[in-house]
Amino acid sequence: MLESGLADLSPDGAAADGGRFVVTKDRLTRALCCPVHRNVDRFGQREFSLPLACGALVDVLFRQIVTVGAVGDPMGEALEGLGMGGRQTPLMAWIDGLPPADLAELRSEVDRQAHRLVERWPALEPAWLPRTQESVRASLVGGLVELSARVDLAVGRPAGDEATVAIVELKSGARRPGHRDDLRFYALIEALRNPAPPFTVATYYSRTGELDVMPVTHDGLVEAARRCVAGTRLLAGAATAVDDVTWCPSCAALPGRAPISGTTDRAAPAAVDLPVVRAA
């Protein structure tokens, strides 16, 4: 489905990405969102906000908790971690320039979520082979299209013959149906690059402690592939089926517009134990 759905893409539009279309979950989401808000630019607009900053900082703290199991000064240590590597320099500068009241609000929320993470997130058995911020990618159409993601947490033996990998995405904000599209995208990449797909993907909501677990199924992978084809074609400037477009709630409420399709599943979040993975 993926190969045939993308086989006619022209490489002409891929020059900005080094001769290939790099498809990420964010680019897919921007491409497939409501036509009013659609953005198929290479990187799109990224406006900093308190929720975005909070998400970035809590991501750093989650990584720290998974790796060393403790946090002392959440805000200070999250900023230290965010500053490593230089990729988040603009966001660091934005945080640095926040008015005192906004900075206090951000600090308060980061502290609150960090403490909840420390209290609720279990220590992972090293034999599960936990790794954080793992970069994963899969090539399609002879390398013309590259699906790319960085997963917050993966456990299980990488590139194994059996479905032993589980992927967890951390979200510091409110639960949204689109998060399941992200999970399916991760599952799709893992299924394409490995002999076996992951056995489960999940979103952990650090604000509430909810863990939304989604088993990886054939139908889910097909849905992800269909969405991936539609989004990639939009990114590449190629024709795509209108059925793959969804309206955001505010725009769908306008006269003459109604949700066409898109993910609407809202399974109840499940509090589950992380699965036991075979020891290394």
Added chain:
Amino acid sequence: MSDRWQVATAGLLAPPLHDLVDGTVTRVRARLESGIADAMGPATGAPIDIGLPYLRRARYRPETLGLVDEAFAWKPAFVRRSLGLEVVRACAEGRFRAPAAAVGPVADHALDAWRRTGWRTFHWEPWFAGLGAGARSVVLAEAVTWATPLWATFDWPPLVASTIFGGSDDRWSSAAAGPVHLRGRVEARVHPSDARPSLVSVASGRPGDGWREELAYLALVAALAVPDGSVAARVVGLWPEAAVRLAVEIDEEALVGAADRVVDAVAVTADIRCAIPESDVA
């Protein structure tokens, strides 16, 4: 143990697929030196230090070769390999069950040894010691994520006695090659006592269409770097992001392909140097 794990591990220990005839390395060296001389032509400038990343840039992103490199500053990406290799070694020796358990103690041990002796085994010890808890955890996390695919791809404990993790880079230069210096860096050398070694290389991204020559390049530099010209049996490449493992069996043809790839990179560099003022060459 999974089939892939078994196959990958057995592949490191398999007898060489190709026997090398006498004089192979000498012939390839002569071809390399004459090719470099031809490719350099009238170009002048600073030494050309070629490693695997340079070969890849010359083939896939030649426009970047003329750019001035950023000033060096430590960051997690520069630490993860050396720390990650030490983590894999510690696990292979049975001191820890997995990278996530090893990384903290291994880093602490490196700092203790540096504080006690002043000797910087990894070079990053003073920088790491000055980091706060948040920054330090990022370095540890990067090392775990880097080390885990290498640890999980092979059954290391039975190989540990015959394996060198990391080690010094292989280096080669010669009067005939002029300003061109070759450097090869492998993540592991598995050397059974009665067979030619296997080399293991870990790379980011995904393999490009020149992956065979790139892997063979590591065997080429390793062979050129030692007086007896002993040649690896194979080079195994891991691209964890793409979950790809590929191997190239080393014979004369593979070494010639690698040498020609070096000559191509030199030619690209020479073209760039001829096109821009010498003072601007990186």
